Amino acid sequence: MLSVRRFAVYLGLTACFLLLSGYFRDGIVNTAKANYSSRLPTVAQPNGQPAVQSSSPKTSRFRWATVPIRFPVAQLTPLPTAPPLKLPQVQYQFPPESKEQEAVRGRRQAAVKQTFERCWNSYKQHAWGHDELGPLSGGVRDGFGGWGASLVDNLDNLWIMDMKSEFEDAVRAAVVMDLSTSTTETINVFETTIRHLGGFLAAYDLSGDRRLLEKAEEFGEMLIRAFDTPNHLPITRWKPQVALGGPQEADTTVLVAEIGSLEMEFTRLAQVTGEAKWYDAVARIVRLFDAQQQRTHLPGMWPVVVDAKNADFTQDTFFTLSAMSDSLYEYFPKMHALLGGVEPVYRKLYDGSMATAIKYNLWRPMTPDNADILMSGHVRATDQQQAKLDPQGQHLACFTGGMFALGGKLFNQPAHVEIGKKLTDGCIWTYHALPLGIMPEVFNMVPCESRLSCQWDENKWRGEVKDRNTDSNDIDHLIASHRLPKGFTQITDTRYILRPEAIESVFILYRITGESYLQEAAWDMFTAIVNATETHLANAALSDVTFSREQLAQGNTGGSTQMDSMESFWMAETLKYFYLVFSQPDVISLDEWVFNTEAHPFKRNLPT
Known part of the structure; x- marks a missing residue:
């Protein structure tokens, strides 16, 4: 993304916080039911030899496909069978580049690849088979089941960057991961779907290696057990050992992005296997969003928290395109592309939600240079007349620029491409406004x-600074002590955690418009x-981007701003989008591929 995606920036809702509180746990859970255990999984070393890290020298023969379904679906929803439509062209018709342009682009792409190789080699040396590398300590983290999140997340990157030998080593290690083991008691179904299932599917689409498809099916068999509830809606924070012990039911408090952002991966799995059960699992969720779209407190959009147990997506009053909702909306135009435009519900969901978001959630910030930019904020609404905007910006919300631009092209709505440009420009502006040239996680403006x-x-700006920061009556002191650039009234989360969303939209908008800036x-x-982030091993998240380079150099920060954290999306998304923005336009063309929310490219269903 737990923004929903990736360990949310922050959660304003107590219920959401309680949902998340059980997820941040390290170490090994010692309980086990049936043949499912929580020991560390077996992976292969880079040389292809097995490196057993579990308490047992034997790899379990447990397979999720053999676990009986307690609540079978009476009639499966089939994939649409109509021939794919000829959708509008997405990518700009790039003219031939000059030798000088080619040289500059090539040098920049090589620099990105060099950074990726450095991170990959450190991961390979210090954290092979684990979820994440600690870029300062060289330690490991296994918060995603211990199923090599960084390994699987980067299979497609290794292929795209023409690191075929490294790709083969990674495939050999990835396909022997043991899904009868986990380092966490609770599995985040959304994160596992976008990282692991999406990672294997994209690598299969790129390479055609059937070992990857088989592993994708194995992950699918495990994940679909989270849908084995009376109403067939998934448990998004799922305890496999509990599921093996008896019947389960969906939760009453669920983040909307976590239940609403599974359809791309399950649909692609259905497309490449021909099995309807994968598509059926997510199609019923989409039908609920469709049926309830106009019944929420802000018709057109859905609130952050929904009730999966009672299949009610209407009651909460908090609406946003940002954390905890983001990829729900992102997937509407992308599913339209993936299915070749033959399922009309996705355009309906996009049109209705974006019309509401444009009216209530998008806002123009007041800036010293009067920049014509947009940002996306939060709305609290008991009804449309009472809808109140919180003018907050989030780095995670930077994905909206790419979403609007892509939706505008696919649905032939030029105004949405322009909105996408202004949203992307807003993120670029914010990067430039901070002293390190890096955007913070969460902030407010006028x-x-x-x-x-x-x-x-x-x-007006100074008055708003005083209203939002009550620790002093001296406005100049507030601005200085909080290190607020002009225009910013508050920076509530000063971190940069190596996020991809800003460069994601820059990449998509560049491929759509061809604008060299x-x-x-x-x-x-x-x-x-x-x-700012490079360490002796790789790249590290930052705790505070409001310090200047001079302050960092002088040590006037109260300690290092680098944190011992490098989530898998740094290599898998951020560096991938940087690499692709400096690639030839036909490399992963947006007219042939569509990215899931973890930047894994799936082949689009195109007319023959």
Whole structure:
């Protein structure tokens, strides 16, 4: 993304926090039911030899496909059978580049690849088979079941970057992972779906290696057991050992993105295997979103928290495109592309939700340079008349630029491409506004009264700073002590955790518009990030991006801002999008491929 995606930035809802509190656990759970245990899994070393890390020298023969289904589906929903439609062209018709342009692009792409290789080699040396490498300590983290999240997440990257020998080593290790073991008692079904199932499927689509498809099916068999409930809706924070012990039912408190962002991976698995059960599992969820779209407190959108046990997605009053909702909306145009435009529900869901979001969630910030940019905020609404905007910005919300741009092309809505440009430009602006050239996780600014015209008002900004920061009456002291660049009224989360969303939208918008300033923006972002995050091993998340380089150099930060964290999406998404923005446009063309929310490319269903 737990923003839903990736360990959320922050959760304003107590219920959501309680949902998440059990997920951040390290170590090995000692309980076991049936043949399912929580020991560390077996993986292969880079030389292809097995490296058994479990308490037993034998790999379990347990297979999820053999676990009986307690609540079988009476009639499966089949994949659409109509021939794919000829959808509008997404990518810009790039003219031939000059030798100078080719040389600059090539140098920049090589720099990105060099950073990836450095991180990959450190992971290979210090954390092979584990979920994540600690970029400062060289230690390991296994918060995603211990199923090599960084390994699986980067299979497609190794192929795309033409690291075929490394790809083969990684495939050999990945396909022998033992799903009868886990390092966590609770599995995040969403994260496992987008990282592992999505990772194996993308690598299969790229390489055609059937070992990867077989492993994708094995993950699918495990994950679909989370759907084995009376109403066939999934348990998004799922305890496999509990499931093996008896009947289970969906939860009453579920994050909307976690239940609403499974369809791309399950649909692609159905497409490549021909088995309807994968598509059926997610199609019934989509039908609920469709049926309840106009029955929420902000019709068109769905709230952050929904009730899966009672199949009610309407009761909560908090609406956002950002953390905890993000990929729900992102998947509407992408599913339209994946299915070749033959399932009309996805356009309906996109059109209805984006019309509401444009009206209530998007806002123009007041900036010193009067920049014509947009951001996406939160809305609390008991009804449309009472809808109240919180003008908050999030790094995670930067995906919205790419979503609007892609939706605008696929659905022939030029106005949405323009909205996507302004949202992307808003993230680029925020990167430039911070002293390190890196955008913070969460912040607030002053919303303009009009999106058409907005003039900088110093006094208004200073007054808002005082209202949002009550620890002093001295406004100049507040601005200095909180290190607030002009325009920012509060920075509530100063971290940068190696997120991909800004470069994701820069990449998508560049491929759609061909505008060269986007490549320049991407290079500025890349160099700023690498300069601040590089460690002796790899790249580290930052705790505070509001310090200047001079303050960092002088040690006036109260300690190092680098954290011992490098989530798998740093290599899998952030570096992939940086690499692709400097690739030839036909490398993973958006007219032939569509990315899941973990940047794994799936082949689009195209007309013959």
